[in-house]
Amino acid sequence: xxxxxxxxxxxxxxxxxxxxxxxxxxxxxxxxxxxxxxxxxxxxxxxxxxxxxxxxxxxxxxxxxxxxxxxxx
Amino acid sequence: xxxxxxxxxxxxxxxxxxxxxxxxxxxxxxxxxxxxxxxxxxxxxxxxxxxxxxxxxxxxxxxxxxxxxxxxxxxxxxxxxxxxxxxxxxxxxxxxxxxxxxxxxxxxxxxxxxxxxxxxxxxxxxxxxxxxxxxxxxxxxxxxxxxxxxxxxxxxxxxxxxxxxxxxxxxxxxxxxxxxxxxxxxxxxxxxxxxxxxxxxxxxxxxxxxxxxxxxxxxxxxxxxxxxxxxxxxxxxxxxxxxxxxxxxxxxxxxxxxxxxxxxxxxxxxxxxxxxxxxxxxxxxxxxxxxxxxxxxxxxxxxxxxxxxxxxxxxxxxxxxxxxxxxxxxxxxxxxxxxxxxxxxxxxxxxxxxxxxxxxxxxxxxxxxxxxxxxxxxxxxxxxxxxxxxxxxxxxxxxxxxxxxxxxxxxxxxxxxxxxxxxxxxxxxxxxxxxxxxxxxxxxxxxxxxxxxxxxxxxxxxxxxxxxxxxxxxxxxxxxxxxxxxxxxxxxxxxxxxxxxxxxxxxxxxxxxxxxxxxxxxxxxxxxxxxxxxxxxxxxx
Numbered sequence: 001x002x003x004x005x006x007x008x009x010x011x012x013x014x015x016x017x018x019x020x021x022x023x024x025x026x027x028x029x030x031x032x033x034x035x036x037x038x039x040x041x042x043x044x045x046x047x048x049x050x051x052x053x054x055x056x057x058x059x060x061x062x063x064x065x066x067x068x069x070x071x072x073x
Numbered sequence: 074x075x076x077x078x079x080x081x082x083x084x085x086x087x088x089x090x091x092x093x094x095x096x097x098x099x100x101x102x103x104x105x106x107x108x109x110x111x112x113x114x115x116x117x118x119x120x121x122x123x124x125x126x127x128x129x130x131x132x133x134x135x136x137x138x139x140x141x142x143x144x145x146x147x148x149x150x151x152x153x154x155x156x157x158x159x160x161x162x163x164x165x166x167x168x169x170x171x172x173x174x175x176x177x178x179x180x181x182x183x184x185x186x187x188x189x190x191x192x193x194x195x196x197x198x199x200x201x202x203x204x205x206x207x208x209x210x211x212x213x214x215x216x217x218x219x220x221x222x223x224x225x226x227x228x229x230x231x232x233x234x235x236x237x238x239x240x241x242x243x244x245x246x247x248x249x250x251x252x253x254x255x256x257x258x259x260x261x262x263x264x265x266x267x268x269x270x271x272x273x274x275x276x277x278x279x280x281x282x283x284x285x286x287x288x289x290x291x292x293x294x295x296x297x298x299x300x301x302x303x304x305x306x307x308x309x310x311x312x313x314x315x316x317x318x319x320x321x322x323x324x325x326x327x328x329x330x331x332x333x334x335x336x337x338x339x340x341x342x343x344x345x346x347x348x349x350x351x352x353x354x355x356x357x358x359x360x361x362x363x364x365x366x367x368x369x370x371x372x373x374x375x376x377x378x379x380x381x382x383x384x385x386x387x388x389x390x391x392x393x394x395x396x397x398x399x400x401x402x403x404x405x406x407x408x409x410x411x412x413x414x415x416x417x418x419x420x421x422x423x424x425x426x427x428x429x430x431x432x433x434x435x436x437x438x439x440x441x442x443x444x445x446x447x448x449x450x451x452x453x454x455x456x457x458x459x460x461x462x463x464x465x466x467x468x469x470x471x472x473x474x475x476x477x478x479x480x481x482x483x484x485x486x487x488x489x490x491x492x493x494x495x496x497x498x499x500x501x502x503x504x505x506x507x508x509x510x511x512x513x514x515x516x517x518x519x520x521x522x523x524x525x526x527x528x529x530x531x532x533x534x535x536x537x538x539x540x541x542x543x544x545x546x547x548x549x550x551x552x553x554x555x556x557x558x559x560x561x562x563x564x565x566x567x568x569x570x571x572x573x574x575x576x577x578x579x580x581x582x583x584x585x586x587x588x589x590x591x592x593x594x595x596x597x598x599x600x601x602x603x604x605x606x607x608x609x610x611x612x613x614x
Contacts, residue, residue, distance in 0.1 A: 009409070010433050011473060037434035037466055038534065040382050063473075 257611025
């Protein structure tokens with residue numbers, strides 16, 4: 001089983017978390033939404049798998065390149 | 074026809090050749106055969122074991138079958154016996170010549186890693202130099218197939234030459250002139266295959282379009298050198314991929330594209346060239362006209378969400394409006410708030426830019442601005458009309474943006490667009506705000522411009538500024554939240570693009586479904602305006 005770090009593509013704050021640890025997701029499913037430049041920017045699953053961890057909380061500030069979740073397959 | 078004179082030399086019995094120059098022809102063939110062996114069977118086997126083709130296999134896979142005319146194959150280091158007879162010949166580690174790609178002549182120059190790892194120790198530097206000169210002076214696109222140090226020196230080189238090389242000194246300095254001068258004359262494609270360092274990295278980056286495979290790495294200096302220079306910070310030597318793998322280099326913008334494998338890299342090179350003229354003295358060739366220029370896509374009416382906080386995918390919009398399957402994206406991993414690539418409209422090649430709301434809502438970063446400069450310069454150099462699908466809420470704001478000198482890079486992009494003399498068509502699909510929004514067409518020339526019904530614009534987005542601008546009114550209101558909503562509603566009505574069109578500040582508001590038809594009309598109007606010739610200044614890599 002390999003774990004992938006899901007990275008924030010943009011700096012911003014965590015707007016909404018849509019997936020929970022244990023959830024099965026398909027590639028492209030939205031794991032969480034970041035708010036950046038007053039817009040809601042989805043962070044999609046880079047591949048299908050199971051969410052191992054969500055590493056951020058709502059309203060937390062994130063920087064481009066930060067890991068926001070772990071996904072395993 | 075006259076009779077041939079009788080041979081005055083012994084005929085070469087082994088080849089059955091009875092001609093006058095049979096011994097010399099045999100020696101020529103022998104020398105050519107030795108050159109074909111490159112660094113020898115062991116080195117070739119090692120290259121293959123690493124999952125990489127030899128330079129000759131690469132060239133064959135890149136070009137039209139059988140079209141390679143090699144130049145200087147037998148240049149190299151020869152060994153002779155005491156009687157002065159050739160024993161062996163190790164070719165120079167640069168293989169170059171003319172070839173054809175899609176029937177069009179090109180120059181190909183490749184590093185042979187099986188001979189001294191491609192380094193200067195086995196280079197005859199006049200060979201790559203001639204390839205660059207031939208491309209520029211004979212107006213042929215050039216493809217550099219790069220591996221190793223690209224003909225650059227190694228630390229050991231000083232022992233073979235017996236003296237220290239002055240970089241850019243006499244006589245090799247001219248090579249640096251050609252590597253950059255060529256950019257203003259012909260398309261330059263560079264492929265990094267394997268580990269690419271030093272001069273090789275410079276030759277890779279100094280191109281209009283650079284590709285590396287996902288198993289390759291590119292750096293100024295490799296891991297061992299880096300580790301030794303920074304003993305504290307890099308006590309553990311990092312691997313090549315961590316230092317300069319495709320994820321690093323395509324995100325940093327030093328390399329444009331990461332290919333799955335070498336065959337994919339060659340396909341990318343061929344496709345890139347298909348949109349371009351052979352040189353600045355010619356025009357981009359029209360491709361197949363196999364998609365209805367009037368094709369209207371009703372799905373575009375649902376492409377942009379009404380909720381301005383929601384993003385949407387720009388690439389399907391691009392695919393819908395250009396000739397089917399013709400969009401060729403370049404630099405996808407770098408400066409991602411702007412999508413750039415080549416496409417065709419009713420067969421005519423164009424340079425296409427578009428905002429990507431998935432990255433900072435389409436706001437321009439310093440990287441995005443750098444990407445725009447390089448891309449618009451490419452369009453200017455090769456006479457490509459420009460199409461820009463605008464969704465730009467302005468420059469990115471914040472401390473990170475300030476530290477990146479965003480405004481410097483932003484005004485450079487403004488300058489590049491304003492200096493562009495190619496026909497230009499702008500379609501504002503959603504946001505167009507601030508100075509970055511103003512960079513949506515060259516400011517001094519007449520361009521075609523359309524706004525979708527979903528377009529919104531202003532000096533700055535209302536969302537960012539209402540509280541600040543109306544602070545006094547809000548503070549004085551008994552219910553500030555209600556007052557804010559009231560102000561927002563009032564301003565939102567004023568923001569309708571139809572009001573802007575009343576005053577003719579925008580020429581036309583259009584049905585998104587009509588976009589392809591208007592873009593194809595633009596491409597057909599633009600085609601006769603394209604003017605071959607050298608650009609006023611050569612683009613910088």
